[in-house]
Amino acid sequence: MKTELEKCLAGEPFYGGDPEIVKIAAKAKRLTRELNDTGYTDIEKKRGIMKQLFGSVGRRVHIDVDFHCEYGRHIFIGDRVIINMNCTFVDNNIIEIGNDVLIASNVQIYTATHSTRYVERMLPDDGGDDCEFCLTYAKPVKICDGAWLGGGVIVLPGVTIGRNSVVGAGSVVTRSIPDNCVAVGNPCRVIKNIDNREKPIPQ
Numbered sequence: 001m002k003t004e005l006e007k008c009l010a011g012e013p014f015y016g017g018d019p020e021i022v023k024i025a026a027k028a029k030r031l032t033r034e035l036n037d038t039g040y041t042d043i044e045k046k047r048g049i050m051k052q053l054f055g056s057v058g059r060r061v062h063i064d065v066d067f068h069c070e071y072g073r074h075i076f077i078g079d080r081v082i083i084n085m086n087c088t089f090v091d092n093n094i095i096e097i098g099n100d101v102l103i104a105s106n107v108q109i110y111t112a113t114h115s116t117r118y119v120e121r122m123l124p125d126d127g128g129d130d131c132e133f134c135l136t137y138a139k140p141v142k143i144c145d146g147a148w149l150g151g152g153v154i155v156l157p158g159v160t161i162g163r164n165s166v167v168g169a170g171s172v173v174t175r176s177i178p179d180n181c182v183a184v185g186n187p188c189r190v191i192k193n194i195d196n197r198e199k200p201i202p203q
Contacts, residue, residue, distance in 0.1 A: 008092055009074075011139055013120070016092075017132025021071075028053060028072035036065045050077075058099065063087075070112070078145070083107075093138035093157070098145035104169070109155045111138040144179070146196075164196045 002010065004018035014021075031053040038046050050057045053072040058079035067087055069075060074091040078099035085105040089095055093111035097103075114121045114136055123133050139158035143149070147161045150169035155161065160176040167173060168184030177183045180194045 008136075008138055009094070011093065011137055013115070013135040013137045015123075015132065016134075016136055024071050024073065028069055031072060032068055035063065036067060040065075055094075064105075074111075084151075092136060094140040096140070096142045098143060098147070098163075100146045101143050102148040103143075104149060104151040104153070106152045107149050107155070108153075109141055109143075111141055111157050112136050113138070113157050164194065166194070 002012070003020065004014045005020055005024075007014040008021070031049055035046060035049045035053065038049065046063070047057070047061075050061065050063065053069070055073050055076045057077045058081065060080045061077055062081070063083045064085045066085070067083065069089045070091050072091065074093060075089055075095045075097070077097045078101065080099055081097055081101045081103070083103045084107075087103060087106065088108045090110045090112045095109055095111060114134060121134055123135065125133070141155055141157065142160040144161060144163040144165075146164035148166045149155070149161065150167055150171070152170045153167050154172045156172070156174050159173050161167060161173065162177050162179035162181065164180050165177050166182045167177065167188060168182065170186070171184050171188040172186040173183070173188040175187070177188065177190065180196050181190045182192050182194060183190045
């Protein structure tokens with residue numbers, strides 16, 4: 001029988017009040033608080049916290065305040081990544097961020113969602129006092145190398161943002177975006193392609 005965490009990563013409905021999951025989430029909340037409270041220029045301490053918080057973190061990663069996440073350990077960050085102010089990553093499932101990625105302020109990345117059917121979403125009231133009374137399921141999100149997410153972008157579960165692509169400010173990304181394009185809107189759609197081939201330097 002699968003654990004609730006295994007169900008979570010498999011994209012199956014899971015119970016977030018499971019003791020193993022609660023322990024993981026509590027650790028993430030503590031570490032994100034420490035990260036947000038650390039001095040802006042104390043790069044060494046911030047990096048130490050990020051190594052404890054995330055599944056992996058590459059070189060030259062900058063995360064501004066206030067940053068929030070769900071489990072932390074399901075976030076994998078490449079090299080030379082900027083995550084600007086007030087970003088929220090709901091990493092019930094894997095969030096993979098490639099190299100050379102720019103994530104602007106107020107970006108939200110969600111892996112978690114619920115059934116649209118009430119009977120599949122809400123658990124019977126057991127008379128308890130805990131705050132977990134629904135079932136969640138989660139799909140991974142991938143932000144490929146060289147991508148740039150503009151301010152206030154919302155990325156929904158199961159989405160991949162293609163290599164070198166740009167998502168315009170305020171967009172809601174409901175479907176995957178291909179490589180080398182600009183996409184904007186709600187729902188987000190491709191409006192043009194980008195020629196990212198290297199051009200010879202004029203002599």
